Amino acid sequence: MTTMLVTRPEPDAQSTLLRLEALGITGLVAPLMTRLTLDSSLPPQDGFAAMAVTSANALRALDDRGALEHYIHLPVFAVGDRTAWEARQMGCTDVVSADGTATELVNALVRARLDGPVFYPAGKHMSHDLGKSLAPFGLMVVTTRVYDMVAVDALPEPVIRQLADGSIDATLLYSRRTAEIFVELLEGKLDHKERSASTMLCLSEAVAEPLISAHFNRIGLADHPSEEAMMALALAFTREQTAP
Template identity: 65%
Template sequence: MGEPLMRMLVTRPEPDAQSTLARLQALGIEAVAAPLMVRQTLDASLPAADGFTAMVLTSANAVRSLLDRGMIEDYRHLPVFAVGDQTALEATEAGFARVSSAAGAFQDLVNAMTIARVPGPIFYPTGKHQSADLAKALAPSGVMVATARVYEMVAVDALPEPVLSGLGDGSLGAVLAYSRRTAEIFAALTHALDPAQRSRLAMLCMSEAVAGPLLEARFNRISLADRPDEDAMMALALAFAREQTGP
């Protein structure tokens, strides 16, 4: 296939980081992974499945955590509304038979549920740190949401030294950021980079919301994916790499 186009840093948690590395490699882009968060399944009490009309998933991590706890079977009969295609795929692979994808971001999911006139109550397994409030978003529709925090994404304390060095000397030329919290953690862990290094580093972000903390931290070379999904992130990474090296 020829020489890799350039080196990039993948910051998303495992196992998603390995999937992204494989896709970048298939595009001829050399990359390394430094997950900035680690998933921990929480032992919170969960509501009985009886009485719920549907389940909402805004992350595949909720599916993984229900699997960890052996609770999938209890909820498998519920129709699932997933925020995106990857989350929908993991729900299907876990055995849910009726799965629909909003193929977008949180607001796309809320819009899809509003249009579908989904009645409540709805079961919403999610993470400890929520970027949006589903119960509040659906309140105008009169839909009751039972939120259960089934996992926590715990931030790492530091980036590996080789990664910090690569970001500093430019051998890692771009960073893929998939969530606002990841961007916040990255900004905090790279505070030692000087202004010139921050200006040189390309931040490839899944959405405008993800880019926000990076702009505040004085990273100004920021590009946004066309859509909040992995395919769009791969297209962004490839386009950026080609800009650096030529087609």
């Protein structure tokens, strides 16, 4: 049976693990980051036309602080279907899903012709400046960093050994920062041959770039930046490995 390393933070790692198991793939969970809710000053709830969400972690952080209920009445523009689903699960009723990228989220917000500013609860390490992207369209964004994804100090030694000896058939990586942390934690742990033999299944080209620079040469890219596309990639890889 194929074994894949899941590097996502919890609780997303468990969701991916269950989906892999449904495909007949053994999942091994080793999150590379943990979420820390920040005690940042939140803006007043009135006056916003919408809330933009690029990660369910933003909603979880607001919920941790008991603040989500203050913004739940706002239309929510989510970066993709999974984030939109999470928003609905947490009580948001007016939810629009973009196509899984920040660019599509910007397009969705522009098309909506909002009559007020957008509240953007974000992570400390933002991969995209939504306010800067929307400024040319005359749309104001109030960005508040509500959570931080903190890198773990080390990969478990058994995981490193399994990566080295090929017991892990592929590693799933969903963000560029996760890929950067993965490379950093394996510095000096795998030799060139072991890196070259390790398969990395990545959400996008941006995620793959740090891996390629670190000489992880066996890279698979999802057709679309979504969990569904990652599962399709994982299944296709498994079928290749088990084909007669």
